[in-house]
Amino acid sequence: MTDFAATRAMFHIPEGVIYLDGNSLGPLPRGAEARVAQMMRDEWGGMLVTGWNRAGWMAKPAKVGERIGRLIGAEPGTVVMGDTLSIKVYQALAAAIRMRPDRRVILSDTGNFPSDLYMAEGLVGLLGDGYELRTVAPEDVEDAIDETVACTLITEVDYRTGRLHDMRRITETAHSAGALTVWDLAHSAGALPVDLAGAGADFAVGCTYKYLNSGPGGPAFIYVAPRHAETAEPALSGWLGHESPFAFEQHYRPGRGIERMRVGTPAIIQLAALEAAMDVWDMTTMEDIRAKSMALTNRFIAGVEAACPALELASPRDAAARGSQVSFRHPEGYAIMQALIARKVIGDFRAPDILRFGVTPLYIGEAEIDAAVETLAEVMDNRLWDDPAYRTRAAVT
Amino acid sequence: MTDFAATRAMFHIPEGVIYLDGNSLGPLPRGAEARVAQMMRDEWGGMLVTGWNRAGWMAKPAKVGERIGRLIGAEPGTVVMGDTLSIKVYQALAAAIRMRPDRRVILSDTGNFPSDLYMAEGLVGLLGDGYELRTVAPEDVEDAIDETVACTLITEVDYRTGRLHDMRRITETAHSAGALTVWDLAHSAGALPVDLAGAGADFAVGCTYKYLNSGPGGPAFIYVAPRHAETAEPALSGWLGHESPFAFEQHYRPGRGIERMRVGTPAIIQLAALEAAMDVWDMTTMEDIRAKSMALTNRFIAGVEAACPALELASPRDAAARGSQVSFRHPEGYAIMQALIARKVIGDFRAPDILRFGVTPLYIGEAEIDAAVETLAEVMDNRLWDDPAYRTRAAVT
Numbered sequence: 033m034t035d036f037a038a039t040r041a042m043f044h045i046p047e048g049v050i051y052l053d054g055n056s057l058g059p060l061p062r063g064a065e066a067r068v069a070q071m072m073r074d075e076w077g078g079m080l081v082t083g084w085n086r087a088g089w090m091a092k093p094a095k096v097g098e099r100i101g102r103l104i105g106a107e108p109g110t111v112v113m114g115d116t117l118s119i120k121v122y123q124a125l126a127a128a129i130r131m132r133p134d135r136r137v138i139l140s141d142t143g144n145f146p147s148d149l150y151m152a153e154g155l156v157g158l159l160g161d162g163y164e165l166r167t168v169a170p171e172d173v174e175d176a177i178d179e180t181v182a183c184t185l186i187t188e189v190d191y192r193t194g195r196l197h198d199m200r201r202i203t204e205t206a207h208s209a210g211a212l213t214v215w216d217l218a219h220s221a222g223a224l225p226v227d228l229a230g231a232g233a234d235f236a237v238g239c240t241y242k243y244l245n246s247g248p249g250g251p252a253f254i255y256v257a258p259r260h261a262e263t264a265e266p267a268l269s270g271w272l273g274h275e276s277p278f279a280f281e282q283h284y285r286p287g288r289g290i291e292r293m294r295v296g297t298p299a300i301i302q303l304a305a306l307e308a309a310m311d312v313w314d315m316t317t318m319e320d321i322r323a324k325s326m327a328l329t330n331r332f333i334a335g336v337e338a339a340c341p342a343l344e345l346a347s348p349r350d351a352a353a354r355g356s357q358v359s360f361r362h363p364e365g366y367a368i369m370q371a372l373i374a375r376k377v378i379g380d381f382r383a384p385d386i387l388r389f390g391v392t393p394l395y396i397g398e399a400e401i402d403a404a405v406e407t408l409a410e411v412m413d414n415r416l417w418d419d420p421a422y423r424t425r426a427a428v429t
Numbered sequence: 430m431t432d433f434a435a436t437r438a439m440f441h442i443p444e445g446v447i448y449l450d451g452n453s454l455g456p457l458p459r460g461a462e463a464r465v466a467q468m469m470r471d472e473w474g475g476m477l478v479t480g481w482n483r484a485g486w487m488a489k490p491a492k493v494g495e496r497i498g499r500l501i502g503a504e505p506g507t508v509v510m511g512d513t514l515s516i517k518v519y520q521a522l523a524a525a526i527r528m529r530p531d532r533r534v535i536l537s538d539t540g541n542f543p544s545d546l547y548m549a550e551g552l553v554g555l556l557g558d559g560y561e562l563r564t565v566a567p568e569d570v571e572d573a574i575d576e577t578v579a580c581t582l583i584t585e586v587d588y589r590t591g592r593l594h595d596m597r598r599i600t601e602t603a604h605s606a607g608a609l610t611v612w613d614l615a616h617s618a619g620a621l622p623v624d625l626a627g628a629g630a631d632f633a634v635g636c637t638y639k640y641l642n643s644g645p646g647g648p649a650f651i652y653v654a655p656r657h658a659e660t661a662e663p664a665l666s667g668w669l670g671h672e673s674p675f676a677f678e679q680h681y682r683p684g685r686g687i688e689r690m691r692v693g694t695p696a697i698i699q700l701a702a703l704e705a706a707m708d709v710w711d712m713t714t715m716e717d718i719r720a721k722s723m724a725l726t727n728r729f730i731a732g733v734e735a736a737c738p739a740l741e742l743a744s745p746r747d748a749a750a751r752g753s754q755v756s757f758r759h760p761e762g763y764a765i766m767q768a769l770i771a772r773k774v775i776g777d778f779r780a781p782d783i784l785r786f787g788v789t790p791l792y793i794g795e796a797e798i799d800a801a802v803e804t805l806a807e808v809m810d811n812r813l814w815d816d817p818a819y820r821t822r823a824a825v826t
Contacts, residue, residue: 116667270547
């Protein structure tokens with residue numbers, strides 16, 4: 033069994049704060065500060081440009097990808113780090129679409145994170161020629177997969193409601209129709225067990241600053257199934273995805289396997305923070321995380337529903353059907369969340385009316401859940417949210 | 430006049446090292462370590478997700494872009510940070526090509542950095558439909574601009590030879606032919622005065638880890654001329670380039686001006702290092718940098734040619750015709766560079782036979798240039814490079 037007191041001790045959580053927004057930005061792992069300082073002083077400062085070899089910087093994207101791969105059921109050598117999640121979405125879609133040259137449709141759902149939809153729009157706009165992004169309601173995805181679909185683009189866990197798609201079933205349905213799958217694991221990696229290999233996923237992408245705690249703007253990852261790794265054509269064909277980057281050839285030749293999904297120079301400082309953040313995963317298993325996550329989200333729902341009848345549950349009631357977050361609806365959701373944050377219970381608001389709470393067993397336990405319920409009840413009972421100060425929208429909400 | 434002793438004191442240069450590779454990776458600015466530590470502890474650690482507003486993270490890409498814009502002659506509000514240089518090349522090309530829908534050619538030169546060519550290949554490959562990347566010799570670019578060219582893609586300073594393209598003249602020629610220009614400033618920004626507005630450039634991109642000293646994998650920048658800023662269509666249409674990212678709309682609407690060139694979540698730790706690295710530019714001017722750079726590169730060429738007759742100058746002899754680097758050719762270039770590095774004179778090697786030395790007045794002066802010449806002469810005179818240990822190629826050369 034995981035020692036969750038020990039995992040919690042790996043993080044810096046400000047005194048008195050109950051942090052239920054690790055699904056947006058994970059907290060600072062204590063080891064990350066020291067690791068980044070060491071990297072900057074000893075590697076960048078001390079080795080200068082020779083750090084690319086001597087400190088192993090050039091190999092980091094694959095090395096760190098390997099550690100993330102273990103959390104998402106990826107085969108060895110199938111995950112590499114780089115860029116942002118939006119770029120990785122584009123890269124996966126561009127590769128998938130070229131593998132189905134006689135099809136023109138990217139299928140997604142209206143619950144997908146907007147940036148995924150926007151990147152797909154950008155790609156089909158550039159391609160022209162009848163290419164199209166088709167979106168349906170989350171529950172209609174399977175029925176909408178037909179012979180026109182080149183690939184699906186689905187975020188496994190809905191960023192607003194936490195609703196969980198069935199990766200295995202959708203992948204099977206897609207494959208039966210001759211379509212490929214691109215899975216966005218933004219709210220899955222580090223949140224619940226994922227079995228990419230077992231589900232037969234074709235491509236997957238994700239970010240690391242949520243449940244993987246790599247810090248703001250930490251590098252994204254991309255997974256390509258081994259059966260596609262040597263044939264997928266990178267549209268974002270940068271030099272570090274070249275078979276031989278330092279030969280400085282005039283023409284692009286894709287590198288071996290997942291390496292071809294690298295593009296430009298990797299963000300080594302952010303990667304150092306991510307590396308340190310990954311250490312906590314050696315202390316637990318995704319099964320332990322999932323069990324505790326389900327217990328805590330159930331506890332939170334029961335507590336809120338008992339204490340705050342005005343809040344309407346927006347997440348699936350069945351723990352097995354949702355990720356590691358709980359969302360409630362309220363027309364005054366924005367102000368309520370500001371009132372909570374002012375009282376050191378940090379969740380977030382997602383337009384138009386969603387109060388979102390991420391549950392992260394690495395550093396959240398029953399005591400925090402109960403205290404959050406109590407504060408929320410206090411805010412609701414006394415209409416503490418009804419204050420003009422809580423209605424002023426910040427740039428980032 | 431710039432106090433170059435004071436600028437030098439801003440950097441950590443290891444004892445005894447003569448660093449002539451700041452054109453590949455700039456050294457650690459002393460302020461960067463403290464700034465990053467403070468950002469991690471006080472902002473990420475202390476503010477958690479609220480740092481996006483409270484610490485101003487969300488506004489950083491434009492704020493830092495503004496400081497870089499001042500070094501490259503950009504109008505206010507025309508530069509934004511993000512991604513890697515390769516991604517920014519793709520983004521600029523995709524926007525430029527859509528502004529000339531009746532043309533199919535991207536024109537570049539064989540001296541361009543391979544990743545620029547590769548990204549263009551990726552883009553034209555994806556577009557199909559007769560799109561083409563055409564490359565000519567660097568000196569033939571102007572003559573090759575005709576009515577088929579949608580845009581040029583030129584790196585102002587050749588990464589191997591240091592040869593400088595005439596930005597103003599090429600831009601004029603391109604415009605007369607109805608073509609647009611994409612300028613890569615990788616070896617220009619912080620190396621020599623650039624006047625994007627004066628030259629009438631359409632798009633420009635660059636990296637920050639060379640002459641701008643932001644550290645390995647620091648964020649890239651993109652410039653869009655004000656006359657195109659509200660019409661350029663982003664193909665990499667990520668949520669942070671949306672007019673209203675936190676409205677979470679289903680469809681992409683490009684943001685105002687340069688903001689639309691943002692894609693995903695910015696790398697805040699790397700941006701903190703870059704911000705600290707930018708402080709040194711308040712202590713100097715690009716004119717002072719250029720004057721000292723020309724004097725130092727002239728001195729280096731004279732010294733090497735006098736002491737090492739076997740090395741053939743690969744850079745233009747006229748200082749006004751080159752950037753801030755000097756390159757020499759030798760068939761044993763790789764081993765010679767390894768022998769130099771072993772003696773703490775750090776330059777780099779570029780296949781097939783180029784010894785490359787970056788000259789960075791912020792922290793390099795006459796004493797370092799003379800000492801580098803002396804060490805190089807010692808290596809050449811005594812064939813110190815003729816050692817099997819210096820022939821083993823590392824992953825990154």
